[in-house]
Amino acid sequence: MQIGKSDEKSLNPHRYDDLDRKLIALLREDGRASVSHLANILGVSRATIQNRIDKLVETGAILGFTIRAHQGLDINAVRATMMIEVTGRSTSRVIQHLRGIPELEKLHTTNGKWDLVAEITATNLVEFDRVLRIVREIEGVVASETSILLSTI
Structure with a gap:
């Protein structure tokens, strides 16, 4: 699931x-x-x-069962954190759209300048670019900032 x-x-x-x-x-x-x-x-x-x-x-407390694979398993995978600013009262609608993007593994609400933080894993840079484009085109998303995660220490 x-x-x-x-x-x-x-x-x-x-x-x-x-x-x-x-x-x-x-x-x-x-x-x-x-x-x-x-x-x-x-x-x-x-x-x-x-x-x-x-x-x-x-x-609805458990949404599904999945595996956690070792991060080194797919050396071409692109992992990133994306901060998202949402306009007005569109947060619920934006969250609903974001949940439909499989590459967004986790989504968090936060305070400060950014309204949401998304954890992204894409199979390669082309797919990563596609995900960024999809997120930025969602109505209600006014700004975003993304940092690619290079290594885990």
């Missing part, structure tokens, strides 16, 4: 407890962890874990 598609659910206003938060944290570390393994770590039954996962997916 891919995160960020236009059919993405809004977060259901459900109360999440400590077990939900711990389960989500474990799944962030290893989205392929077995229900048995998660139940063992959290000290609850397999059925409890399965029910919680189902509830978290249904309510």
Whole structure:
């Protein structure tokens, strides 16, 4: 399941407890962890874990399951951080458009001059340029500044 598609659910206003938060944290570390393994770590039954996962997916707290690949795996990948300024009250509409761009791996709200910060990963410079163009053409985006990430230290 891919995160960020236009059919993405809004977060259901459900109360999440400590077990939900711990389960989500474990799944962030290893989205392929077995229900048995998660139940063992959290000290609850397999059925409890399965029910919680189902509830978290249904309510929109979990949007999908994915892998995290080693950054050195694709040496041609271009990683960057893009700061985005949005005009007026168009932030929600802009966010909705941005979520439809698969290369935007994460999107954050922030304060100060920039309204949003996007983490971008593109397969190469041509695709990176295409993503920048798409973002800059979204109605409501008035300015952006992008920094390519060269190495992780």
